[in-house]
Amino acid sequence: xxAMSQTQGLQLLNGNHAVALGVMLARPDVVPLxxxxxxxxxxxxxxxxxxxxxxxxxxLTPESEHSAMASAIxxxxxxxxxxxxxxxxxxxxxHELLHYAAGARTPIVLFNVNRTPAAPWGFWPDQIDSLSxxxxxxxxxxxxxxxxxxxxxxxAFRIAEQVKLPVMIxxxxxxxxxxxxxxxxxxxxxxxxxxPPYRPEMxxxxxxxxxxxxxxxxxxxxLSRRQMAQAMAGVGDLVxxxxxxxxxxxxxxxxxIEQYRTEGAELVFVTMGSMCGTxxxxxxxxxxxxxxxxxxxxxxxxxxxxxALRAALAHVPCAIVLDRNYSPGMxxxxxxxxxxxxxxxxxxxxxxGLLAGxxxxxxxxxTLRKLAAEYLLAAPSPDxxxxx
Amino acid sequence: xxxxxxxxxxxxxxxxxxxxxxxxxxxEGRFVQTFATYGGARRGTPxxxxxxxxxxxxxxxxxxxxxxxxxCFDESLLDRDFLRLANSKTLIVVNSAKExxxxxxVGAYRIFPVDGRAIAxxxxxxxxVNSALLGAFxxxxxxxxxxxxxxxxxxxxxxxxxxxxxxxxxAYQLFxxxxxxx
Numbered sequence: 212x213x214a215m216s217q218t219q220g221l222q223l224l225n226g227n228h229a230v231a232l233g234v235m236l237a238r239p240d241v242v243p244l245x246x247x248x249x250x251x252x253x254x255x256x257x258x259x260x261x262x263x264x265x266x267x268x269x270x271l272t273p274e275s276e277h278s279a280m281a282s283a284i285x286x287x288x289x290x291x292x293x294x295x296x297x298x299x300x301x302x303x304x305x306h307e308l309l310h311y312a313a314g315a316r317t318p319i320v321l322f323n324v325n326r327t328p329a330a331p332w333g334f335w336p337d338q339i340d341s342l343s344x345x346x347x348x349x350x351x352x353x354x355x356x357x358x359x360x361x362x363x364x365x366x367a368f369r370i371a372e373q374v375k376l377p378v379m380i381x382x383x384x385x386x387x388x389x390x391x392x393x394x395x396x397x398x399x400x401x402x403x404x405x406x407p408p409y410r411p412e413m414x415x416x417x418x419x420x421x422x423x424x425x426x427x428x429x430x431x432x433x434l435s436r437r438q439m440a441q442a443m444a445g446v447g448d449l450v451x452x453x454x455x456x457x458x459x460x461x462x463x464x465x466x467x468i469e470q471y472r473t474e475g476a477e478l479v480f481v482t483m484g485s486m487c488g489t490x491x492x493x494x495x496x497x498x499x500x501x502x503x504x505x506x507x508x509x510x511x512x513x514x515x516x517x518x519a520l521r522a523a524l525a526h527v528p529c530a531i532v533l534d535r536n537y538s539p540g541m542x543x544x545x546x547x548x549x550x551x552x553x554x555x556x557x558x559x560x561x562x563x564g565l566l567a568g569x570x571x572x573x574x575x576x577x578t579l580r581k582l583a584a585e586y587l588l589a590a591p592s593p594d595x596x597x598x599x
Numbered sequence: 600x601x602x603x604x605x606x607x608x609x610x611x612x613x614x615x616x617x618x619x620x621x622x623x624x625x626x627e628g629r630f631v632q633t634f635a636t637y638g639g640a641r642r643g644t645p646x647x648x649x650x651x652x653x654x655x656x657x658x659x660x661x662x663x664x665x666x667x668x669x670x671c672f673d674e675s676l677l678d679r680d681f682l683r684l685a686n687s688k689t690l691i692v693v694n695s696a697k698e699x700x701x702x703x704x705v706g707a708y709r710i711f712p713v714d715g716r717a718i719a720x721x722x723x724x725x726x727x728v729n730s731a732l733l734g735a736f737x738x739x740x741x742x743x744x745x746x747x748x749x750x751x752x753x754x755x756x757x758x759x760x761x762x763x764x765x766x767x768x769x770a771y772q773l774f775x776x777x778x779x780x781x
Contacts, residue, residue: 389636
């Protein structure tokens with residue numbers, strides 16, 4: 212098949228515009244938004260689609276991200292579908308309300324463009340902005356490509372609305388947000404058949420006069436967290452079944468994790484987001500060199516699919532975690548999570564935590580091949596290593 | 600895989616040129632990936648646009664370290680940092696009124712100057728050089744087709760469509776007839 216026949220029917224879109232089209236197709240009722248680099252193209256595209264009448268929604272542009280999230284929670288509590296988007300400082304300004312949204316069980320879908328938080332000031336791809344929100348009760352997905360971002364934003368509404376938990380989808384600044392490439396855009400009929408209208412059984416309304424998230428005693432507050440834990444426990448399977456449904460509809464299936472060429476692997480790279488693409492190239496090159504390498508891509512980070520990760524790494528002698536983030540005083544967040552997920556496992560892989568790409572530093576295929584050769588037989592270490 | 604980096608200063612149109620070049624390759628049935636990075640996010644600071652072109656879907660998500668071709672919007676940016684992306688085979692087109700020989704001292708590179716400013720001025724484009732440079736670059740690369748590029752400009756130029764197209768075609772023809780020994 213030549214390239215021409217493969218690219219036919221695809222649209223050239225950057226990651227942010229792909230997200231905006233996915234949002235339009237999901238028919239949200241309320242979209243509160245505040246612009247921030249490098250998320251702004253999502254904001255601009257949604258406004259453009261709204262002005263052209265292609266996106267029929269109540270678009271709100273409040274004075275800050277904090278107010279955008281407050282509006283999102285209030286709107287969602289009235290039983291309507293809500294979307295918002297942000298990045299870095301904006302997400303951090305929302306922090307207090309991220310806890311609130313999850314605790315109030317409002318199934319908001321938020322798209323975050325991963326960017327370095329200040330200081331120092333920067334615009335670079337780094338996942339610490341969203342990883343530092345891991346305890347807020349939001350489901351977190353990480354996307355590798357503009358296509359996956361579009362597909363995931365539609366799936367996220369079904370996941371969120373089914374378990375009544377908010378979903379945050381993340382893609383890396385520039386390498387995905389501003390990367391323009393061929394994307395398949397589903398039809399409205401396809402999306403309508405996949406994503407039914409949101410009809411919650413409980414919602415705020417002047418007619419019913421109930422309240423949500425009013426003060427509770429200790430025991431009831433405790434119960435609210437047990438109920439969240441119960442909801443979280445079903446998310447891994449749900450992400451899998453929703454991803455399979457999407458695959459049947461579009462030919463592009465997804466799960467909580469993806470294993471690329473891990474069969475018989477002596478070395479597996481574990482990572483999230485845009486880095487996965489470069490790792491695929493490195494894996495192919497290493498296999499060509501006679502090193503049996505593979506990729507374990509983590510798409511669902513919260514809740515962490517621990518059982519799936521343990522199964523995927525069950526017979527792997529060496530695993531290299533690539534963290535595009537840094538938790539000062541600890542190391543890479545994914546490395547930390549992997550150590551915890553593999554705790555008590557019999558015959559675990561020799562685990563290496565590499566801080567690769569922190570602050571948006573480019574990690575090339577050549578660098579990954581070098582790392583594979585260096586760590587393939589090295590003894591495991593609990594400490595992270597900075598990659599030059 | 601073809602790997603191209605365009606370097607300019609914020610406001611010069613390097614990012615627009617990168618998007619237009621990618622659209623032209625895509626229109627000819629190629630898989631493309633283009634992304635821009637900008638440091639200061641303000642006018643005058645260096646902006647790069649990276650473009651990958653291939654016959655299959657592109658998976659790499661990192662910077663281009665070893666470019667097939669470079670397009671430089673401003674000869675003051677043609678420094679050691681930028682040339683680190685080049686090797687002796689890399690095709691380098693630079694916006695400059697100087698002769699080719701003036702770049703001999705830069706090193707063992709294939710550098711081809713194009714007077715984008717003069718072409719832009721002749722075509723009523725003032726200081727806006729992106730369409731002229733795109734035309735010269737396509738002539739040097741021998742792809743994508745000039746008509747494909749002009750179609751993209753027609754669709755995407757925000758203003759002065761005909762002047763942009765005329766500048767692009769003039770630069771393309773000038774580069775071809777100059778027989779620069781590409």
